[in-house]
Amino acid sequence: MKTMRKNIHLLKDNTQLKALYTMIRDKETKRDDFVFFSERIIRLLVEYALSLLPVVPKTVKTPAGATYKGVVFKGGVCAVSVVRAGEAMEKVVRDVCPNIRLGKILIQRDEHTAEPKLFYAKLPQDISKRYVLLIDPMMATGGSLCMAIDTLKKHGVKDDKIIFINLITCPQGINKVAKRFPKVHIVTGAIDKTLNSKAFIMPGLGDFGDRYFGTN
Ligand code: PRP
Ligand code: URA
Numbered sequence: 001m002k003t004m005r006k007n008i009h010l011l012k013d014n015t016q017l018k019a020l021y022t023m024i025r026d027k028e029t030k031r032d033d034f035v036f037f038s039e040r041i042i043r044l045l046v047e048y049a050l051s052l053l054p055v056v057p058k059t060v061k062t063p064a065g066a067t068y069k070g071v072v073f074k075g076g077v078c079a080v081s082v083v084r085a086g087e088a089m090e091k092v093v094r095d096v097c098p099n100i101r102l103g104k105i106l107i108q109r110d111e112h113t114a115e116p117k118l119f120y121a122k123l124p125q126d127i128s129k130r131y132v133l134l135i136d137p138m139m140a141t142g143g144s145l146c147m148a149i150d151t152l153k154k155h156g157v158k159d160d161k162i163i164f165i166n167l168i169t170c171p172q173g174i175n176k177v178a179k180r181f182p183k184v185h186i187v188t189g190a191i192d193k194t195l196n197s198k199a200f201i202m203p204g205l206g207d208f209g210d211r212y213f214g215t216n
Helices: 015-025 031-050 085-096 143-154 171-180 208-213
Strands: 008-010 055-061 067-073 077-083 101-109 116-122 131-135 162-166 185-188
Touching (some): 015 031, 031 208, 077 143, 085 208, 171 185
Parallel strands (some): 077 101, 131 162, 162 185
């Protein structure tokens, strides 16, 4: 993992990660493989994001009769998905953190203007006391993410307790979000070159939600 600017964490590039991204970026990849390989990347991202949560010391005895000075998570975390595409990341989050409370924020980009619109939010009641794993696979202009962060803040969540987990972003999105919310953590696997005229990430992978849910 490379921490670029403060609070921006990029998965360490290696041939294995590149092979996983090659599968999901390839337009010939069928839906079941798209789901399988994107979930493998999501697992890496979620495991890293958990390393940003606070821990307390815990010493255990090993079966070999030794003591091991370790740590345990303090708790107080929840997840929030940006519907629809963010729902694709829920399974992995629940596999890694069984019983985690899971909120939803429905934000959709206008197909013509790429402006985000907020339709609905349902969040855990005590969210202001929790760290929030905010999940959405694509961050392009950053408009949807800013709207999701604004929604969390209105519910009392502090910026530095938000950890955004994302598969692909680009400089335009990162710069916009980092300027407005420098304390929010961004964990991503790829920072692509740019956006095209329709505000799609280039090279990107197309529409993540359509490919994952089979609506393309
Ligand atoms: C996608 C994606 C993000 C947003 C990113 O969702 O999942 O939420 O676009 O774009 P932005 O950074 O320019 O705001 P979209 O609104 O296309 O809906 P979907 O989840 O149904 O695919
Ligand atoms: N949403 C996507 O699914 N892909 C993009 O490239 C941009 C927004």
